[in-house]
Amino acid sequence: MKKVILFDLDGTLIDSTEAILESFHHSLQTHGFGHGVSDAMITSQIGHTLETMFEGVGVETEAIDAHVATYKLYYREISRQKTLLLPGAREAVHEASLFARLGIVTTKTGLYSRELMEHFELMHYFEVLIGREHVENPKPHPEPILKALEEMGNPNLSVWMIGDTRLDIEASNRAGIECVAITSGYDNMEQLLTLTDIIKPNALEAVKYIAQRG
Known part of the structure; x- marks a missing residue:
């Protein structure tokens, strides 16, 4: 890995x-x-x-x-009845697991997020899940990302974030890691372009991009 x-x-x-x-x-x-x-x-x-x-x-x-x-x-x-996986999300997680260690960094409540990912039978792919209750300062502060890496043993590896909003990009920049922004969520292309030019349509394409990087 x-x-x-x-x-x-x-x-x-x-x-x-x-x-x-x-x-x-x-x-x-x-x-x-x-x-x-x-x-x-x-x-x-x-x-x-x-x-x-x-x-x-x-x-x-x-x-x-x-x-x-x-x-x-x-x-x-x-939440479980009214939440869907985005197209390609399951494939994105599986493909990412083949070459990377995985974590989740969200502003949602961690407990409910874990329940959702267990419901979708994806939680076992992830080493760590950092939610709102696990940090004092949520994204765009870098604390959630740094907390996730700390719990993963501060691996001396190439670290990437995949997220759909400027909060994810800014948190990544402040944490000193790379970020691929995607347009499948809540910020549009114009908003994302204010902070990055690495933008893909969804998580699966973001994972493929990361896989090609050295």
Whole structure:
């Protein structure tokens, strides 16, 4: 094994948009705050922490923790039924495992992320999964990536991140690792191009690109 590949989840390996939107609206409605919050307002923030997302739609600071707690309870109930693997994701993970050690670095709750990947029968490919509860500073801070590498024994290997948002690119840059951005998720080409020119359509093509690198 000459490489390490760290995968983001939402928009990279999985499409949980329906589950996120339903859980978000459920939480807003439960707490009497939901009028005027559109799906677009929510999806534009996917990749950020839940706290940041609720703040971003106007929830007052003192109410954010309650909204997040309600979201998490509901999301856990529906996530497996309303989350899909993105096209080529299973193949991407399998192909990557043939030449690299693998990890997951996500801003989602790690516990629920692990349950999802076990549901899809992919978790055994990954040595480590770093979620929101495992770090103080989420992406774009480099801490989640550095935490993953620490748990993998700080391997002296070529390290790559595959992710769909500028948060993934910035975290990779700050952690001193390479990143392949992909357009299968929530940031578009124009947004990604502000930080990198290494952009592929999906995780499988990103893995193929990494495999060809020395």
